[in-house]
Amino acid sequence: MGTVQHILFGRFLSPYVRRVAVSLNVYGIDFEQRIISAVGDEAEREAINPVGRVPALQIPSGEVLIDSAAILDHLDEIAGAQNPLIPRTGANRRNALRRIAIATGAIDRSMAANAERRRPTEQQDSARLDRLLRQAQQGYGELERDLGDKEFFDGAQMGQADVTCAVGVSFFNHIFPGSLAGQSFPNLIRLTIACENRPEFFSVPIS
């Protein structure tokens, strides 16, 4: 058995950490997880990333990559060969980047909404909470229409837009149960269930 040379920092509760974990699995790259919580453990997080955020990925050279987009770009470069999770050129690349931008934007809105509702009652801003939830749902609304009855966004093969969207949908429904119900988002729920039933996903459950 070879030595594990990739170390992924962060918990799979974080959709950013989780999309990196799923992508490592898709590419068949073994990794070890080092759990650093996104709350507390600030000194530990800042030792890896000066702005204190996860995910980070230590690669075999010993370098530590930060920010999920930069990590995924590296994985596409070293393991994507002819078939990267984000297409390398053209309209397919532009479309994938737009979908990923909407999915990560919706993830950010859902995380901000979660933080807003956890503020002490007297500091809570219900108008802001409503706006954040509405914008997250609007983002997923566009992705729902875009996906339509296709198996994956780009056709028959799972790409990064599918991975990021599925981890985002699972995360939103985890922190705000029922926020993306099957009646209103049937295509996204179908995609998410299909993804979550794959080993690349179910071996790295939200936790």
Ligand SMILES: N[C@@H](CCC(=O)N[C@@H](CS)C(=O)NCC(=O)O)C(=O)O
């Ligand atoms: N753009 C970053 C976002 C990372 C991010 O927001 N990470 C959160 C966890 S989901 C975090 O570390 N939060 C801790 C903090 O902001 O103090 C990425 O894609 O990696």
